[in-house]
Amino acid sequence: MHLGHLVDKEEILDKILVAVFKAPHSYTGEDLLEISCHGSPYIVRRVIQLFIRKGARSANEGEFTLRAFLNGKIDLSQAEAISDLISSTSKTDHQLAMQQLKGGVLNKIRSLRKKLIEFSSLIEFSLDFPEEDDSTYDKTQLSKFLIRIKKHIQTLLDSFALGNAIKEGISVVIVGKPNVGKSTLLNVLLNEERAIVSEIPGTTRDIIEDEIIIDGIRFRFIDTAGIRNTENRVEVLGIKKTFEKMQQAKVIFYMFDATNFKEKTVVEEIQNLHTTYTDKTIFIIANKSDLTKVKDFPYVFFSISAKKKEGIQSILKALSNTIDRSMLQNRPILTHIRHYNALHRSLKAICNIEKGIQENHSGDLLAVDIRQALESMGEISGEISSEELLKNIFSKFCIGK
């Protein structure tokens, strides 16, 4: 690290620190300079202008990370993990990104792929020299291995639902008639969480409106138009939208006013929800419990007063429990749709290999499917990559990363 003046002709621009990273011991694997100047927009602009005048240019989105990948410093899934790490906002986000950066998902796939390459070579060998030995590869062994590989891929594919939900935030849709206290509840939830995260001044501004983090997991709240039978066309459209949002959600809050409801209607609506949304967690919330008491309703039932902030903690706790934390322990979790798609294609190719073996296909036909599986698995780490794929990935990065 060097201290000195940055000089433009006669003019001293700034007193700066320069860190020198010599290849290959740098982020990109190339020779790198990192300049720390004083944080004035004017100075930063002058410094950048000076370097551009001397022949430098601004980096493209993700160019540093792309270079690190191209120079073999990191693989593609680690590059994506770096982007995830930077945009992480909760403990679990961060944990998943860190795991992926360390190669969590990939190590397993890489070792499975290596094994598959061995089989592939044996098959190709027996294709090239059929006279040498017909039994250079053991079909039974290959079949057994294919079952193992399928199981691993399936577990990873299954983890995507959770991984993606954690990355995007678990969506919670709040439904109920107008004036039952939906917004009050949302505000109370947001405030409760703000009080938790703002131990350090200045962190509050990072919280995105309508998102809260409970026990390290991000929940995204979606307010909706009230549901009721109506013939008003605009309202029907609004309600249609509500149903769409409920379809995409993981959790549904059904709220009603404990001081003003028809038991028959509420029970009907609850049963309707459960029939329609079998894969969702549904919370039944009776608000204004400070004014009256209601008997228990079926499914997860809460009696709260949003206004008096009573019963809120039990909702937070139950929300947190909707996530199976055991899934997060020491198990690789898929968080990228790109990985999911590539693994899905691998699985399809592997099923084709299995089918080919059962139907006694020739070695060269099997080889085609094996190559397809290897290619799809290789896409995740970037061992197999195209210019378009790289452009797609790195254009999502910010400039200078």
Added chain:
Amino acid sequence: MHLGHLVDKEEILDKILVAVFKAPHSYTGEDLLEISCHGSPYIVRRVIQLFIRKGARSANEGEFTLRAFLNGKIDLSQAEAISDLISSTSKTDHQLAMQQLKGGVLNKIRSLRKKLIEFSSLIEFSLDFPEEDDSTYDKTQLSKFLIRIKKHIQTLLDSFALGNAIKEGISVVIVGKPNVGKSTLLNVLLNEERAIVSEIPGTTRDIIEDEIIIDGIRFRFIDTAGIRNTENRVEVLGIKKTFEKMQQAKVIFYMFDATNFKEKTVVEEIQNLHTTYTDKTIFIIANKSDLTKVKDFPYVFFSISAKKKEGIQSILKALSNTIDRSMLQNRPILTHIRHYNALHRSLKAICNIEKGIQENHSGDLLAVDIRQALESMGEISGEISSEELLKNIFSKFCIGK
């Protein structure tokens, strides 16, 4: 510089770079660590929380610079220059801060003060040992030196008007009847300048609304209520405010509509401005020159079309010329009111010494005034400082600087 993982118990928080600065070769002169982590608000919060849990605390405003001062790494005027440097937004701002950081203003004062200390010792010596030699200090020599010191201080005091205007931005008040095109002109001026500074994408957001930088000097525009004779009380108050702003400005733009004005009124108003604001530069601007021509008016006269962007360059050029750039060449410029006040007190004390010599005051009376002058001059560098003074200066810094 070290690369490694930051670990909280079992959990890897981030892959970080740590720069180690060993005392006294650091900003504050103490042992210092600088940690570079990934730029996610979540990670930054976790890293800070970890260190706080381990016994660290957040720095106060300007605490690093205060420590640098207390450890003798920089003097007080340099500390202030660092704050100026960070908040500099124009070439001239930056140049003045850089000059002060290098000790521009101070070097002269310091050498003058040193000389004054020598005289002071001689006087104090002759006080302590009057029998030794009555002529240990030469009154004529001291008087000559006092004239020199007064001249230097006066030059510095005179430079404050310019230095302060550059630091705060040269204020330009735009006056004229409603609908003569004041806002259009302002927008055109702002846009012209935006086009100049935005060679590099992303710099535009740093521009503060209603301020433009011309040839490296910041101009601050102030829009006003139209001036006219009225008996409406609210309007009279608005006009009073306009007059106050004009009083504080360095430049006045007087605009009128070339297609719709009474020559007698305009001439009267212009003459009025010149009689009232003798120390200001007054630009007479006839707008809508594309629709009609007007004859020249006295004083700096511009005929423009704000709408068609005609004649704007000549206004920018003339504005830039209102600053005497020769003043900025190789001459220390006072930019801080604190320095101005301290130098003003020094000047007063020095005048008292001169008076004392003329009136043949005794050495111990002279010594009191000399000590007063030394103290005031010492305040600028911080050789003389109080806790309150330091608190005052560093509380204006941002946290972590």
